[in-house]
Amino acid sequence: MRRALLFVFIALAGLAGCATYHPQPIAPDQLARQFEQRSLGSEELHAWIAREADRDVSPWPPAAWNRELLTLAAYYYSPALDLARAQWGTAKAGIDVANAIPNPVLQLPFQYNTPNPGPGAPFTWGPSLDIPIETAHKRGYRVDQASHQSEAARLNIITAAWTVSAQVRDAMLALYAARTRIAFLSAKAEAQRQITVMSRRRLAVGQYSQPDFDAAVLADTQAQSDLAAARSAEEDARAQLAAAIGVPVAALDSVTLDLSAFGTVPPAPPAADGQRAAIFHRADLRASLAEYAAAESALQLEVAKQYPDLHLGPGYTYDTGTNKIAFGLAGITLPIFDQNQGGIRQAEAKRQEAAVRTGALQDRILGDLAHALTRYESSTAALVISDAHLASARRQLDSQAAALSTGNADRLTYTQAKADYQTSEAAHLDAEVAVQQAAGALEDAIQSPLTRGPVSHTLSEGATR
Structure with a gap:
C-alpha cells in the first residue's frame, strides 16, 4: 500500500512543475496608436542604433538621415523583421521539443472480484509505469533536424533584413529622382511660362503667328503637367520610404534626408568576386542548405524508426491479498508487417526535393548576377553617352547666353535654349537613375552593398526592440 502511495506522490509532484497560461490579447486600436506614435527621434531608437552600430550617433536626432541610418531605423521598426525573429524563436523552441525525453505513463487499474478468489479484500489494483526507451x-x-531548421530560420532573418534594406534603398532612390526632377522641371516650367508671355506679346504686335503661339502654350501646359507629376511622384516616394521603415509618413516631415550618395556611381565588383559573394554570402542559399541538412536528418530518423523502441513496465499490484511487484517489458513493437519503408521513401523524396530546390536557387542566383552585371555595364555606358550629350547641351546654352549679351540673339531664343537644356538635364537624370537601379539589382544579386558607409548593414539576428 505504501508503495502505491509513493507512485501516486511521484506523479503528483511531476504535475506541480507544469507551466501556466498567461493570456496576451491584441487590441487593434492599441496597435494603431503605437504605429502613429513611432518617430525617428525616439530615445529607444537611439539606444538601439547605438547598440547595433557599435557606436553612438551624436547629435541625436542626426542633422541628416542617410541610407545607413534609415536602414537601421527600418531594422528597428520593420514588422517583417519582427516576424522573422518570431519565426526563429518558434524554430528554436522546436529544438527543446525534439530533445524532450518521452514521459512515463502511470497506469492505475482497478478490478472488483466476485467471488473473491483470495484471502484478502476482493480487489485487484495497483500502480504501474510504462517507461518508453527510444533506441537507434x-x-x-530529431534534435539535428530541429537544429538545422532553426539555423534556416536564423538565416531567414538576414534575408528579411536585406529585403528591408533594399526597400529603403529603392524608396530613397525614387525620392532622389523625384526631387531632382522637380528642380529641373521647375526651371523648365518657368522658362516655358516666360516663353508663353513673350510669344503672346509678339502675337499681339504681329511678330508671331497663331500656330507658333499655340505651340508655346502647349509646351507651357505640358511643362506644368510634368512638374505636377514629379511632385506627385515625390509624395509617393515619401510614402514608400515611410512604409519601408515602418513609420507613419508624418514621421518624415521634420527629417532632413541625405540623398547625395545617389548622385555617384558605385564601382561594380569583378565578375568572379561577385559570383563568389553571391554563392557564399547570400543568406537564402545558406538557409536552403540548412533545409537540406534538416531533410537529411529526417531521413536518418525514418531509417532509425525501423528499430522498435522498448517499454519498461515496473509496477506494484495488490491482488486479493497478494502483493505483486512486476519487472520486465511492457511492450515491444515487432517490425513484421511494416518496416517503415513508406516513411523512408517519403523522406528520401523530400531530401531529393530539397536538393533540387537548392540547386535551382543557386542557378537562379548566378543567372540574376550575370544579368545584373550586364545591365550595370550597359547602363554605365549609356551614362557616359548622356554625360557627353549634357556637356554639349551646356555649351550650346552658354553660346546662346554669350549671343544674348552681345546682342546677336534675343531673349526669347535664349529662354527657349534654357528650356531645352532642362530637357537634357532630365534625360541625363534618367540615365543616372538607370545606373542606380542597375546597381541596386547587382546588390540584390549578391545581397551586399556595393559601397559600405560608416554604419554597418549587418543585423544582429537576435536583436529585438
Missing part, C-alpha cells in the same frame, strides 16, 4: 539514436536525429 532517434532523439538525436
Whole structure:
C-alpha cells in the first residue's frame, strides 16, 4: 500500500512543475496608436542604433538621415523583421521539443472480484509505469533536424533584413529622382511660362503667328503637367520610404534626408568576386542548405524508426491479498508487417526535393548576377553617352547666353535654349537613375552593398526592440 502511495506522490509532484497560461490579447486600436506614435527621434531608437552600430550617433536626432541610418531605423521598426525573429524563436523552441525525453505513463487499474478468489479484500489494483526507451539514436536525429531548421530560420532573418534594406534603398532612390526632377522641371516650367508671355506679346504686335503661339502654350501646359507629376511622384516616394521603415509618413516631415550618395556611381565588383559573394554570402542559399541538412536528418530518423523502441513496465499490484511487484517489458513493437519503408521513401523524396530546390536557387542566383552585371555595364555606358550629350547641351546654352549679351540673339531664343537644356538635364537624370537601379539589382544579386558607409548593414539576428 505504501508503495502505491509513493507512485501516486511521484506523479503528483511531476504535475506541480507544469507551466501556466498567461493570456496576451491584441487590441487593434492599441496597435494603431503605437504605429502613429513611432518617430525617428525616439530615445529607444537611439539606444538601439547605438547598440547595433557599435557606436553612438551624436547629435541625436542626426542633422541628416542617410541610407545607413534609415536602414537601421527600418531594422528597428520593420514588422517583417519582427516576424522573422518570431519565426526563429518558434524554430528554436522546436529544438527543446525534439530533445524532450518521452514521459512515463502511470497506469492505475482497478478490478472488483466476485467471488473473491483470495484471502484478502476482493480487489485487484495497483500502480504501474510504462517507461518508453527510444533506441537507434532517434532523439538525436530529431534534435539535428530541429537544429538545422532553426539555423534556416536564423538565416531567414538576414534575408528579411536585406529585403528591408533594399526597400529603403529603392524608396530613397525614387525620392532622389523625384526631387531632382522637380528642380529641373521647375526651371523648365518657368522658362516655358516666360516663353508663353513673350510669344503672346509678339502675337499681339504681329511678330508671331497663331500656330507658333499655340505651340508655346502647349509646351507651357505640358511643362506644368510634368512638374505636377514629379511632385506627385515625390509624395509617393515619401510614402514608400515611410512604409519601408515602418513609420507613419508624418514621421518624415521634420527629417532632413541625405540623398547625395545617389548622385555617384558605385564601382561594380569583378565578375568572379561577385559570383563568389553571391554563392557564399547570400543568406537564402545558406538557409536552403540548412533545409537540406534538416531533410537529411529526417531521413536518418525514418531509417532509425525501423528499430522498435522498448517499454519498461515496473509496477506494484495488490491482488486479493497478494502483493505483486512486476519487472520486465511492457511492450515491444515487432517490425513484421511494416518496416517503415513508406516513411523512408517519403523522406528520401523530400531530401531529393530539397536538393533540387537548392540547386535551382543557386542557378537562379548566378543567372540574376550575370544579368545584373550586364545591365550595370550597359547602363554605365549609356551614362557616359548622356554625360557627353549634357556637356554639349551646356555649351550650346552658354553660346546662346554669350549671343544674348552681345546682342546677336534675343531673349526669347535664349529662354527657349534654357528650356531645352532642362530637357537634357532630365534625360541625363534618367540615365543616372538607370545606373542606380542597375546597381541596386547587382546588390540584390549578391545581397551586399556595393559601397559600405560608416554604419554597418549587418543585423544582429537576435536583436529585438
